[in-house]
Amino acid sequence: MDWVIDHKLLKEDDGYRLILYLDKGLTEFSNEFTDGNYKQNIKEQIKKYITKNFPNLKIKGINIMVGSILIASLPFSSSVVKAQSTVSGSYNSREGIYTVESGDTLYKIANHFNTTVYKLKDVNKLSNDLIYVGQRLQIPRDNSYIVRKGDALYKIAYKYNITIKQLKLYNKLNNDIIYIGQKIYIPQNNTINTIEQLPHGIYNINSNGEHVKRIQNALNVLGYSLNEDGDYNEKTKTVILDFQTQYDGLINDGIYGPRTMEYLKRAILTDHIIVDNPSDIKVLINKDNSLPSNYKPENLVVPNIDFTFKEFHEKKLMRKDAAIALENLFRAGKKENINLYGLSGYRSYNRQKYIFTSKVMREGMKKANEFSAKPGESEHQTGLAMDVTSNSVGYGLSQYFGETREGKWLRENAHKHGFIIRYPEGKEDITGYKYEPWHIRYIGKEVSTEIKDNNITLEEYFYKNY
Numbered sequence: 001m002d003w004v005i006d007h008k009l010l011k012e013d014d015g016y017r018l019i020l021y022l023d024k025g026l027t028e029f030s031n032e033f034t035d036g037n038y039k040q041n042i043k044e045q046i047k048k049y050i051t052k053n054f055p056n057l058k059i060k061g062i063n064i065m066v067g068s069i070l071i072a073s074l075p076f077s078s079s080v081v082k083a084q085s086t087v088s089g090s091y092n093s094r095e096g097i098y099t100v101e102s103g104d105t106l107y108k109i110a111n112h113f114n115t116t117v118y119k120l121k122d123v124n125k126l127s128n129d130l131i132y133v134g135q136r137l138q139i140p141r142d143n144s145y146i147v148r149k150g151d152a153l154y155k156i157a158y159k160y161n162i163t164i165k166q167l168k169l170y171n172k173l174n175n176d177i178i179y180i181g182q183k184i185y186i187p188q189n190n191t192i193n194t195i196e197q198l199p200h201g202i203y204n205i206n207s208n209g210e211h212v213k214r215i216q217n218a219l220n221v222l223g224y225s226l227n228e229d230g231d232y233n234e235k236t237k238t239v240i241l242d243f244q245t246q247y248d249g250l251i252n253d254g255i256y257g258p259r260t261m262e263y264l265k266r267a268i269l270t271d272h273i274i275v276d277n278p279s280d281i282k283v284l285i286n287k288d289n290s291l292p293s294n295y296k297p298e299n300l301v302v303p304n305i306d307f308t309f310k311e312f313h314e315k316k317l318m319r320k321d322a323a324i325a326l327e328n329l330f331r332a333g334k335k336e337n338i339n340l341y342g343l344s345g346y347r348s349y350n351r352q353k354y355i356f357t358s359k360v361m362r363e364g365m366k367k368a369n370e371f372s373a374k375p376g377e378s379e380h381q382t383g384l385a386m387d388v389t390s391n392s393v394g395y396g397l398s399q400y401f402g403e404t405r406e407g408k409w410l411r412e413n414a415h416k417h418g419f420i421i422r423y424p425e426g427k428e429d430i431t432g433y434k435y436e437p438w439h440i441r442y443i444g445k446e447v448s449t450e451i452k453d454n455n456i457t458l459e460e461y462f463y464k465n466y
């Protein structure tokens with residue numbers, strides 16, 4: 001086994017995955033690997049390597065890498081890697097259009113593009129599974145891609161018509177190594193268009209035209225609210241200045257130039273990924289993980305609790321599971337003479353956008369984002385969160401709520417009904433938000449109890465680093 005130059009172990013659920021790095025000179029390796037006898041021979045050698053180096057480790061699978069390219073993944077049980085179905089039609093990646101060739105089925109096409117038959121039919125408005133040669137099918141752009149055998153970052157980047165650098169920034173990857181089963185998030189077309197169209201020149205007060213429009217558009221993607229009128233006015237300059245003050249590497253002059261452009265691109269790509277499980281009760285939404293702008297939860301209902309206001313408003317809504325749990329929580333409080341009131345539950349993307357952009361234009365990005373979420377990054381859009389208040393704080397939202405009888409009771413009892421205090425005191429660096437004793441999030445009893453018992457946040461729960 002002198003062809004192994006390095007190895008790495010990844011912890012998996014009930015064992016380890018061994019990553020073997022081969023000498024880059026072994027270019028023929030991947031070809032030979034398809035040969036059955038050769039493969040058997042290699043497997044025997046790997047077994048010896050494992051027995052020698054990790055005699056007591058339970059290894060469930062092996063990835064073989066040449067440089068950054070994954071050339072094979074071997075299960076260490078008896079199962080064999082499933083052959084990929086192939087399609088023969090042509091795909092235009094810029095348009096996202098696949099042209100059907102004979103022998104294709106929706107199933108094969110879905111499989112090839114890592115999507116589902118359901119999504120294919122939905123996007124193309126197909127009422128049945130019949131397709132014909134020459135038919136042009138829109139391939140839905142997925143939020144994420146699961147790495148398969150033979151994948152490499154450059155292949156995934158090529159497939160989605162973006163650069164490796166963009167893919168790495170978006171996924172916050174420090175190197176090119178990927179492994180089978182890893183989830184790679186894919187930036188949406190409009191995000192890529194926004195950054196690719198940023199002009200290379202220098203623009204300042206009184207500049208105007210199409211290029212300025214594109215700068216304004218990019219700033220709005222970050223959460224600012226400028227008229228995209230192509231006029232580099234005082235307001236645009238103020239926003240550029242506000243953007244620059246967030247980065248040590250930028251001169252704060254309010255002038256757009258190549259350096260500001262680079263930081264803008266980076267800021268947009270690293271701002272957040274769009275989650276692929278928005279309707280999951282256990283979805284994680286924060287400054288790094290955003291909901292799609294068009295996501296609206298199903299089954300929104302008004303919980304039967306006391307609110308601080310009488311009339312109907314969208315913000316009274318919650319998802320049904322959460323609403324029932326909230327009713328139980330408030331009822332349990334009442335029994336102990338704790339009177340809680342709902343103030344704000346569901347918030348649509350557009351209303352969050354209005355709230356956030358008004359704030360950011362008044363106070364600047366840094367300050368606005370301490371308390372308020374960018375559109376898509378608000379947990380209120382999930383329909384699983386509620387801001388709670390009491391008479392003792394004048395039915396408002398104040399950190400003092402945490403000191404009141406009601407606030408203390410909420411902190412000690414919310415988990416019994418599946419809720420967590422989402423932004424606890426002292427965890428600002430982890431959650432990205434200041435202490436909010438009033439904001440509770442439904443996550444289900446099992447998770448809420450684990451979080452409460454360990455005194456952790458949702459982020460720590462997901463990354464299991466506690």
Ligand SMILES: [Zn+2]
Pocket residue numbers: 380385386387438439440
């Ligand atoms: Zn809230």
